[in-house]
Amino acid sequence: MNTLSSTKPATAPSQSLRPTRPLRRRLLFTAIIIASYFLLLEVIARVLLLTWRGPVTYQSDPEFGYRLRSNLDVHRVRFGCDWRFTSDESGLRIVPQNPSAAQTPTVVILGDSFMFGDGVNDDETCAAALARRGFHIVNLSTTGYGPHQELLALRRYLAAGNRPDWVVTVSYTNDIQDVVSSYQSMHYQPTASLQDGKL
Numbered sequence: 306m307n308t309l310s311s312t313k314p315a316t317a318p319s320q321s322l323r324p325t326r327p328l329r330r331r332l333l334f335t336a337i338i339i340a341s342y343f344l345l346l347e348v349i350a351r352v353l354l355l356t357w358r359g360p361v362t363y364q365s366d367p368e369f370g371y372r373l374r375s376n377l378d379v380h381r382v383r384f385g386c387d388w389r390f391t392s393d394e395s396g397l398r399i400v401p402q403n404p405s406a407a408q409t410p411t412v413v414i415l416g417d418s419f420m421f422g423d424g425v426n427d428d429e430t431c432a433a434a435l436a437r438r439g440f441h442i443v444n445l446s447t448t449g450y451g452p453h454q455e456l457l458a459l460r461r462y463l464a465a466g467n468r469p470d471w472v473v474t475v476s477y478t479n480d481i482q483d484v485v486s487s488y489q490s491m492h493y494q495p496t497a498s499l500q501d502g503k504l
Contacts, residue, residue, distance in 0.1 A: 363492055364396075368461070369454050370494025372396050373447055386424040398444050401428045406441040410470035413443045413462065415455040417483065420446035420475050443469065451483030452476060453497035453504065 362379055366372040377392040391399045398421060414420050414432055421444070422430030432444040445458040455474060462469075483489070484497045497504055 365492055368457055368495075369447075369450075371447075371449075371489070371492035373398065388424055388426050390422065390427055398422065398430070398432070398446070399427055400430070400432045400436050400442045400444055402433075403436045404439060404441050409439055409441045411443060411467075412440045412471045412473060413459065413469040414446055415459060415472065415474040416446040417450045417455075417477065417480070418446075418448040419477060420444065421448050422446075423448055440471075443467075449483065449489040449494075451480050451486075451497070453484055453495065456504075457495075 362374055362377060363371045364374050373392050373396045375392060375394050375396045377390070379391070380389045381387075393399050412435060414435075420431055422432070427433060430444070432442045432446075436442045443462070445455065445462060447454070447458075450458070452474070459472065487493060487496050
């Protein structure tokens with residue numbers, strides 16, 4: 306017995322109405338999302354760092370990369386240290402009870418955070434101790450500086466017509482990193498290397 310069976314035409318499998326993007330476009334979109342994510346993280350990190358560190362203590366300098374701001378009076382509590390430091394109108398850390406340059410030998414100090422005196426008050430730095438010994442002290446030290454920035458600071462000081470009696474420089478093992486690091490204290494800075502025996 307013949308039976309009639311109705312057959313429905315075969316339909317193609319259902320396809321998503323969303324057009325597929327080319328691989329290159331998807332990769333570009335992913336890269337933009339990742340870059341935006343890291344940019345947002347950096348902004349958040351900088352805001353938190355500024356909040357943690359307190360007032361902005363450095364400014365950009367075309368030669369050194371950065372330098373201490375002028376006329377600062379900063380109080381810090383960090384790593385168990387409670388300390389205060391000040392700077393003069395030239396952006397140098399103040400040396401209390403500093404004898405006059407006209408009456409005593411002038412000593413220029415070059416260095417980084419050790420000679421700047423991170424963690425101690427103005428009257429507790431090495432510079433202050435030398436001033437109490439009867440020397441006029443010019444402390445060109447700045448936290449994070451490498452020997453190349455210290456040399457640039459000395460050159461600028463001498464170019465202004467100053468003639469110190471003594472120049473004292475203190476180096477430490479991290480100076481190697483400071484010389485090749487292009488970013489310190491939230492500022493870009495120059496790097497240095499030897500080429501044919503010259504800096």
